[in-house]
Every structure is written in structure tokens, then in C-alpha cells.
Amino acid sequence: MRLSLFMTAALAAATLQAADNSFLLRNVTVHPVSGPDVSNASVLVVDGKIAEIGAKITSKAKVRVIDAKGLHVYPGMIDAGTMVGIAEISSVRETTDYNEVGDFNPQLRSAVAVNPESDHIPVTRANGITSVLVLPATPGSGRGGGGGFIQGQASLMHLDGWTWEEMRVEQSAAMMMRLPTMSAAASFDPATMQVRRGSYSEGRRNFETQMRTLRGFLEDARRYRTAKLAKDASLKTDLRYEAMLPVLDGKSPVLINAARQREIRTAIEFAAKEGFRLIVAGVRDPGDQLKVLAEKKIPVILGSPYDTPLDDDAAYDEPYTLAARLNDAGVKFCFASFGAQFARNLPYQAGQAANFGLPKDVALKSVTLNAAEILGVAAKAGSIETGKLADLIVTDGDPLEIRTQIKMMFIEGRQVDLESKHTRLYKKYLNRP
Amino acid sequence: MSLRSLALGVLALAQLPLLTAQSPGSPVLIKDARIVTAAGPVIDKGSVLIRNGLIADVGPSVQAPAGAWVIEGAGLTVYPGLIDALSSWGLPSAAPTAGPAGASAGARAQAQPAQPRSRGPEDRPQTSSWVRAADLVQASDRRLDTARSAGFTTAVTFPKDGIVAGHGAAINLGGATSGAMVLDASTGLYVAMRSGRGGGGGGFPSSLMGVMAYVRQLWMDAQWYKSALETYEKNPQAGPRPAYDRAAEGVLAARRVLLPASSRVEIARMITFSAALKTPVVLYGGHEAFRSVDLIKAANLPVIVNVKWPTKERDADPEFKDTYRTLETRDKAPSSPVELAKAGVPFAFTSDGLDSPADLVKAVKKSIDAGLKKEDAIAALTINAARIYSLDRRIGSIETGKIANLAVVKGDLFDASSKVEMVFIDGVKYAPAPEAPAPAGGAPGGGRRPGDAAENNDEVNR
Numbered sequence: 001m002r003l004s005l006f007m008t009a010a011l012a013a014a015t016l017q018a019a020d021n022s023f024l025l026r027n028v029t030v031h032p033v034s035g036p037d038v039s040n041a042s043v044l045v046v047d048g049k050i051a052e053i054g055a056k057i058t059s060k061a062k063v064r065v066i067d068a069k070g071l072h073v074y075p076g077m078i079d080a081g082t083m084v085g086i087a088e089i090s091s092v093r094e095t096t097d098y099n100e101v102g103d104f105n106p107q108l109r110s111a112v113a114v115n116p117e118s119d120h121i122p123v124t125r126a127n128g129i130t131s132v133l134v135l136p137a138t139p140g141s142g143r144g145g146g147g148g149f150i151q152g153q154a155s156l157m158h159l160d161g162w163t164w165e166e167m168r169v170e171q172s173a174a175m176m177m178r179l180p181t182m183s184a185a186a187s188f189d190p191a192t193m194q195v196r197r198g199s200y201s202e203g204r205r206n207f208e209t210q211m212r213t214l215r216g217f218l219e220d221a222r223r224y225r226t227a228k229l230a231k232d233a234s235l236k237t238d239l240r241y242e243a244m245l246p247v248l249d250g251k252s253p254v255l256i257n258a259a260r261q262r263e264i265r266t267a268i269e270f271a272a273k274e275g276f277r278l279i280v281a282g283v284r285d286p287g288d289q290l291k292v293l294a295e296k297k298i299p300v301i302l303g304s305p306y307d308t309p310l311d312d313d314a315a316y317d318e319p320y321t322l323a324a325r326l327n328d329a330g331v332k333f334c335f336a337s338f339g340a341q342f343a344r345n346l347p348y349q350a351g352q353a354a355n356f357g358l359p360k361d362v363a364l365k366s367v368t369l370n371a372a373e374i375l376g377v378a379a380k381a382g383s384i385e386t387g388k389l390a391d392l393i394v395t396d397g398d399p400l401e402i403r404t405q406i407k408m409m410f411i412e413g414r415q416v417d418l419e420s421k422h423t424r425l426y427k428k429y430l431n432r433p
Numbered sequence: 434m435s436l437r438s439l440a441l442g443v444l445a446l447a448q449l450p451l452l453t454a455q456s457p458g459s460p461v462l463i464k465d466a467r468i469v470t471a472a473g474p475v476i477d478k479g480s481v482l483i484r485n486g487l488i489a490d491v492g493p494s495v496q497a498p499a500g501a502w503v504i505e506g507a508g509l510t511v512y513p514g515l516i517d518a519l520s521s522w523g524l525p526s527a528a529p530t531a532g533p534a535g536a537s538a539g540a541r542a543q544a545q546p547a548q549p550r551s552r553g554p555e556d557r558p559q560t561s562s563w564v565r566a567a568d569l570v571q572a573s574d575r576r577l578d579t580a581r582s583a584g585f586t587t588a589v590t591f592p593k594d595g596i597v598a599g600h601g602a603a604i605n606l607g608g609a610t611s612g613a614m615v616l617d618a619s620t621g622l623y624v625a626m627r628s629g630r631g632g633g634g635g636g637f638p639s640s641l642m643g644v645m646a647y648v649r650q651l652w653m654d655a656q657w658y659k660s661a662l663e664t665y666e667k668n669p670q671a672g673p674r675p676a677y678d679r680a681a682e683g684v685l686a687a688r689r690v691l692l693p694a695s696s697r698v699e700i701a702r703m704i705t706f707s708a709a710l711k712t713p714v715v716l717y718g719g720h721e722a723f724r725s726v727d728l729i730k731a732a733n734l735p736v737i738v739n740v741k742w743p744t745k746e747r748d749a750d751p752e753f754k755d756t757y758r759t760l761e762t763r764d765k766a767p768s769s770p771v772e773l774a775k776a777g778v779p780f781a782f783t784s785d786g787l788d789s790p791a792d793l794v795k796a797v798k799k800s801i802d803a804g805l806k807k808e809d810a811i812a813a814l815t816i817n818a819a820r821i822y823s824l825d826r827r828i829g830s831i832e833t834g835k836i837a838n839l840a841v842v843k844g845d846l847f848d849a850s851s852k853v854e855m856v857f858i859d860g861v862k863y864a865p866a867p868e869a870p871a872p873a874g875g876a877p878g879g880g881r882r883p884g885d886a887a888e889n890n891d892e893v894n895r
Contacts, residue, residue, distance in 0.1 A: 182750070183750060188628075190627050190628040190629070191625065191627045192627075193626075193627070193628045193640075193641050193644075197746070197749075197750070197753070199747075199748040200748050200749055200750040200751070201748050203750065260752075261752065262752050311754060311756070312756040312757075312758070313754075313756050313757050
């Protein structure tokens, strides 16, 4: 009862704020990411967009003034791969809406499945994340992850809005795919109680068979496109082939999870052969493909470094230094949590990489501007520049540091509530008699 | 099936007089050969006299009795017959163990109705501790020929299905009947720490901790059963009689227990476990003994080292990287016997089945190359195995009075060019199978009795 009253109040507050998307933020240090920091400056936001940045604001617009003396402004962070909004409790079927069955589902749009009331949304926002790329299937390479080859459209969503339409930044930021793998099915050996790897030749055969299926579908999609361009009147609309058109035209990239050297090589060769724009996600052990990624300017989405190395003999810090190695090789990358409840840890993924050799400015870029560029939305997000959407966070320090507090958040200029289930529980238990 | 075994039985019976007439018949003298006795120094030039299936005499100067069949031993080396210390030779490949336990092989699934999934130790899953290899021996096993061709005369053979699989038997790898082959019908209880998951059984125990807890419980049950029986025997009027428990009976009958211990963690685990058992323990596996000799020495347990050394998987993924530990194990496993010998730990060898007779020498040669002394290698294949199973009064060395189990080799056993010329089992000569075992139409080796050959062709042709 008390809780529902509280929530009603919070909703009312959000409604009021939503109406107001213009303001002047004063006395702050601006970290635009796209350029050098500016201290003692102001940021003017008009109608949800950044209008002006500088020590002296020339515009005479009458807006709400927010004095944030001593605080810092950063662009809101972007998590480039999550299940936020489509997976509430992953083990409860009714609360999840991803991983469709079937090999080819390009027509699926994850944006429409997003629940604006998800409890994960305010929790994720609390650490400074304003947008997330919502994936239509569990990411994972090899035998991990959701099934199918073409899994659907990944949508970039703001973490604020009454409906999914309001939250939507880019509905088709990437087409999520999973390529067949060459490793054969492992089996449990009861005698040794260990998992035994399948035979390589069997794995290869499966791989070739599955690739043939995949190529067959892509050929059908191309024939559909040709017929459509020829204005063939007999052509029956097929949502799957329609959804493939931007991919075939090279407008929309494919996002392929590939952890190891061979998976990455397979993905690169596949994309080159099909003429697709490629984003490689979930890179963990790129091996000799690191150079190729750099040469071909293929961007990468990295997962969490808080993991053990893939191989037993690898250095303990291999996951920590991966980002720095990519950066040294000249590969552009951003970070993703690839989850729902831990999406809030995104800034600390970049922070950990910064502690292990990644320059701090690149670390910050990897959760802001790089993500926007990789996902094709750099014209409107990812940095504090005039004309871009006012997705901003106001902090008392470096947002990649755990102790830093997010004091204010703006999404398209609307000030967003920073309360979440965590803060509610915090307050509740603080008052425990 | 029954008709067939009846026919075979009749066949065997028909041959019996012929066999008894032949085998203990005339004495055999192997003259002027090199003799590796495994019971003292090598006799560079000496003779062995075989009579009544036993070694009647051995030494530098043994006279041939009248009527003896003399084998000129120049260029030959006589060894005690080799012993495989942990085998399944002579047993049907999927032993028809009865009961709810150990249903794993597909063949058995056909023979028996499916058992309900076990839910806990009370169902006694994967246990057939009452099964005795001695009752299952088949003289017609085709593998015996291959084994003899490698110089083996004896194997300690075990049922291997399930977790507590059954009692082993020491068998000679040839004999007039299955029963005649058995040297010792109770060599120990074979235990494998395997999961009930997969295979026909399903159900409990599926995890390693489940298996361990289950085996511990089984041993406790057996001890309780024993004391309950004793109490009841003293005063049957005092209470209800304890129910007959064949699993507990089987456990109590064990003279020793064989526990799987190949990796260091398994070795450590089984050593800890052995302390809880009231039965002497023999470890088997031993591939990582080279990195565990401290543990084994401290526990003072004998080890049966499996000389089928770990190798790179066939058809492995070329981009898969083996761990350093795996590579090291692969590289150093053959040095395990070296380390055991240095530490004074008694050990024997198992060939873990042979694909071809040459495999044994190749495998043991790797240990010799890693520093194992030849006499230690021979001891592991002969007298040590006999000692581990308390058979050393009867087999394991060339000494007067022991069973005439001998391997006669051209050259030195561990030379690549060596060739097993013949073996003697209970004084009966067997010639090796022809080289390169062709799958079809290989002529049976000379010296085999016609009945054996007939049985083989009838029974085991693939």
C-alpha cells in the first residue's frame, strides 16, 4: 500500500518533468568527449537538444536555471548490448520476450518488446546509462546464446519514455546474427565425469551444412529484392525478406557474436563475401584477427572484463587488458553488459579496462561516443555537442569510478528520476526499527 | 543360445581325454637360453626344465631327462610370463551382471527390461559387487591370442560395469576349460568412480560427490550388515533377522579394493578415501604419478600403472590449444613408473587392452626411455603384479616350483626387433598369432589345439 502510493507520486513527478525539456545548467565542468573539457561553463538545452555550451551563454531564452556548482556534465552512457526491457526475470517465461525459435527471424524488432515499466530500467539509469541497445536474442558465440542464424533487429532505446515508441532512438541499429560454429557437440563422459569434445570432422561437416542453409536464405532474400526493384506485381510481401533489405543494401550492419580467433575470421569472411557491414560482438581472444579487425576498420562490442580467461594458461589479466590491446591495435570498440540486471555495471567495465592500460579518455569514449558511432547514431548522441540530443548526466566526479554519484540525469532534455528499486530498498531498510 | 553352449560343452568334453593326455606329458627343456628370472640375477646361458606344468628346474646347467623335448635356446631370452595386472581379457565384453545395478551397455539394455531410475543409495545403483569374474571366464575370447602374442600368460581380469563392478580373477590366458584357466577367483573388488548419468542407468548418483558419498555409504552398510549378522547369529530369538544383502556380501568378500587414481587430484582423493575402507587398497591408473609420488609414497599403496599413455586426441580441432598441464601430462606420464621405482613404491602394469601385440613393448619402451630400468620394467610386468595380488608363491618369476608360465623371446623384449617366439602357460606351449592381425582368415597360431581353433572361429568371428 505504502509502496503503491509512493510509486504514484513518482509517476506524477515524472509527468511534470517530462513536460519540461529546456533548461540552463550552470557552473559545471563540461566533458563533451568529442573535445577538450571546459570548466566553469554552462550548457543550454532547448526542446531536448543541446543549444549552446560555454562560459557565456548568448541565448536569451527563458528557461529553468539549474545551478550545479562543482559538478561535472558528461554525455549519458550507452550500453551497446543488453536484455534490459525484454527480460525481467530470465527464468520466468512470462517476463521475457526474446529468443524466438527458427533459423531466420530478421523481421523481429526488439524495440516493440521493450517494457517501459521494467524495474531494470531505473536501476540501469542510476549509474549514468541513458540508452541501451536491446538485443532480440541472448548473445553468445559457438554453442552459446540464442538459437537461429538471423535473430532479429537490435534496437537502441532511451531509458525513459511512456511507450516503446517514445523510448526508441534507432529501431534497426543492427541485425543480430549467429553464425554456425565448427566445434562439434561436446558430450558428458560418465567414466571420467568430464565433458568430452566432439570430433572436429563432425564439427566441420555441421558447419558446412548450416552455412549452406544460411547462404540459401540470403540468396532468396536477394531474389526478393531484385523482384521488388523490378516492381514485380506478383511479389507477395514477406516480412522476413523486407527486413533484410537494409542489410542487403549495406545500410544496416550485422552484429555477430564471435569470441575466438576462428569465429572472428569466419564472421569477417562471411560479411566480406555477402557485402555486409559488420560489427563483431563479444570478442574475447581475437588472436591474429586483431590485425584484420584494425585493417578492415571493423568495430567491436566488448563484453564484461570481469571474467576468467578463456584458456587455462592465459594470463589472469587477459580479460582486463583486452580493451587496451584492441586500442593499441587501432580497433574501434565500445562496451556492452550483454545482460539485464548487471547493465548498471557498464561504467565499471570501462573503468577496469582503464586500470589495465586503456587511456582514460578512450575508456570514456567506449561507453559514449564510440558506441554512438558504432551503432550509427553519432549525429544525435554520444557526446555533448550543439544539436545533439540532451542525454546528459551530472556527477560529482569521473563516472567510471565506483564512488562517483550520479546527481542528475537528462534524457532528451527531460530530467529523469534517479530512484530505483535499489534506492527504495536502501531507504526502507535504513529505517528498519 | 542354450543349444549352442550345449554343443560347445559336448565339443569340449569330447576333447578332454586328448588334452589331459597331451599337456602334462613329456617334460620340456629350454636349453642354453638367456634367462631373466625376475628373482635374482640374469642367467646369461642357462636352461629351464618344465614338467607337470611347473618349473622343475632352472640354472646354468640343467640336464635333459630322458624323453624330454629340447628347445635350443641360442638367441632366445626366457622371461616369466607377463602379467597384465588389470584387464578384462577372458570376460564377455558386456558382462551379464544381474540386478538393478550397472546397466550401462547397450547389449544389456536389450537383454534386460529397463530398470527404474535410481533415486538414492538405497537403490544400490551401479553396483554388482556379487559378480565374480571367475564365473564369467570364456576360454574362447579371441583377445587371448593377441595377448599371448605379446608375451602375456596371465591377466588379473575384472568386471568393469558400473561403480562397484565386481570381483576380479587371476586367470592364465589359456587352458583346457574356463575353470582350468583360473588361478585365483578372488583378487579384489573393482571400483570406478563414474557417474550414473548417461548410459542405461540414469539417475543417482550423477555427481562426483554423489558417487563418493554413495560408495562410502555402501561400505558402511556392509560393516553394519556384518555386525547385524553376528548379533543375530548369537541370539536369533532376540529380534528380526537381517535381510540378505548381496551387495554387502560382495563388499565383505573383497580381499582388496581397486580404486581409480590417474590424475593427481584423483590420487589424493582415493588415498583419503582408502583410509575409510576396512579393506586393503590398490590404486590403478597412475598417469600423473610423476606429479603425485609424494602422496603415493606417504600412503604406501601399490599402483597399477596403465601404459596406454595419454595421447593427442584423434581428429582434434586444429585451433584448439591444449593446456600446458595437458601437454605436460602427455609428455611425462611415461616417467611415472620411473618416479615410483625411485620412491620404492610397488607398481605393476596394465596394458588396458592391446590393439596389437607390439603396443605393449612400445608403451613400456617409453618409460624405459624416460629412465626406467629394464629389470624394474620386467618386475612390473611379472613378480610385482604377482606380489600385489599375493600370487607370488605361484607365478611371477622363474623359480623351481612355480607354475610354468614363460615368455620366450627372440632377442631382448624391449628391442624394437624383438619377437615373442612362444609362451608357455601351465607348461603348455602356445605360438604367437601371425604378424599383422588381418581381420579375415588369419590362421590360428601353431601349437594350439584343434578344439580351441574351432571354438574361436565359431564363437568370436566378427
